[in-house]
Amino acid sequence: MRLYYFTSSHWALDNVARRRIKVSQIEALNDPFELLSPALKQPEDRAKFRELKSDLSRTVGLICFSASWRNPVQWSHYGDHHRGCCLGFDVPEQLAKRVTYLSKRLRVDSLMRFAEAGKLDEAFMENALSAKFAHWRYEKEYRVFAQMEGCLRDGDHYFQRLNDKGITLRLSEFIVGPLSLVTRSQVATALGDLVGSVRATKARLAFQTFNVCKQRKEALWAD
Numbered sequence: 001m002r003l004y005y006f007t008s009s010h011w012a013l014d015n016v017a018r019r020r021i022k023v024s025q026i027e028a029l030n031d032p033f034e035l036l037s038p039a040l041k042q043p044e045d046r047a048k049f050r051e052l053k054s055d056l057s058r059t060v061g062l063i064c065f066s067a068s069w070r071n072p073v074q075w076s077h078y079g080d081h082h083r084g085c086c087l088g089f090d091v092p093e094q095l096a097k098r099v100t101y102l103s104k105r106l107r108v109d110s111l112m113r114f115a116e117a118g119k120l121d122e123a124f125m126e127n128a129l130s131a132k133f134a135h136w137r138y139e140k141e142y143r144v145f146a147q148m149e150g151c152l153r154d155g156d157h158y159f160q161r162l163n164d165k166g167i168t169l170r171l172s173e174f175i176v177g178p179l180s181l182v183t184r185s186q187v188a189t190a191l192g193d194l195v196g197s198v199r200a201t202k203a204r205l206a207f208q209t210f211n212v213c214k215q216r217k218e219a220l221w222a223d
Contacts, residue, residue, distance in 0.1 A: 001096060002172065003065035003142050005087045006078035009182045012085035012174070016190040020159040021087075021169060023061035023146050026053065026129070037131035039105030056125060061148050061158055065091065067140040069175055069203075070211045074139065082212075083180050086203075088173025091144060095167060097126060099141040101134045144169070174200045176221070178212060183222045 005021065015021055026035060035053045040046045066074055069086045079086060106128070130143055146167060151158040162169050171194060176182045187200045202221035206213045215221060 001091055001093050001142075003067060003089055003091050003096060004069040004173075004175075005063070005065050005089060006069075006074055006084060007087070008080040008084045009177070009180050012087060013182065013186060013190045015159070016087065016171065016174065016194075017192070018159075019162045020152060021063055021089075021162060023063055023148070023151050023158040023160050025061055025148075025158065026057040031132060031136070033133060035125070035129045037102065037106045037128050039107055052125065056129075059148055061146050061151060062129070063144045063146065063160060063169075065089070065096070065142045065144070067142065069173075070213065071138060071140075072205070072210060072212055075177055075212055079177050081179070082177045084177050085180060085182060086173075086175040086177070087171060088175065088199075090170040090172050091142070092168060095144050096142040097130045097145065099136075099139070099143060100127075100131045101137040102131055103134045106131060171198055174198055176200070176202045178204050178215075181222075185223060 007015070007022070011022065035056065036049065038049065040049060068074075069088065072082070075082045075084070075086075078084075126145065129145075132141070144167065146160050148158060150164075150166070151160055153159075160167055160169070162171060174187050174191065176187065184200065188195055191198050191200070202215040203212050204215040204220075205211075
């Protein structure tokens with residue numbers, strides 16, 4: 001399935017050239033409710049879940065994608081205010097976890113009893129990590145989970161290699177934002193031997209809708 005990853009122009013060029021994509025750490029995500037979707041009444045349950053979140057953050061990271069690149073709010077929030085880029089990847093469906101958007105918190109009567117019953121497993125945590133408040137629905141988000149121990153570390157950041165064993169992410173599109181100054185030659189240099197297999201596109205604001213769309217006038221994209 002085709003999924004889209006928004007980022008700044010600098011990181012788009014740099015990471016494509018290095019054949020990698022950034023892996024987000026759970027405790028660094030911009031939503032403080034991440035992995036806290038269950039509604040837990042008991043203090044001991046909340047403490048246990050915070051402990052689980054902290055433990056999971058050390059071992060599991062995630063790559064956040066969207067099902068669409070056309071939403072201008074996505075470009076504003078994650079594409080450096082339309083000055084960034086969006087990368088389209090072909091992602092195996094079995095790896096992509098669709099985010100569920102909720103109006104109310106998940107109900108778990110007793111987290112401790114849930115754990116004792118053997119139901120507090122990796123699948124439960126993955127489902128909890130893929131549930132967000134309904135107002136995030138515009139993101140149309142999918143997530144790919146990665147083991148931190150297998151990631152590349154560069155300073156304080158972690159990266160997943162493209163087309164690595166276990167997680168196969170194939171770059172198929174390189175979309176330059178409406179306000180980005182990235183040129184054709186810069187994209188071609190970053191793509192290298194992928195030039196023939198990756199579609200490079202310049203985006204613009206649509207004329208009659210609140211969408212971002214393809215710039216069809218090639219001359220308006222600097223060489």
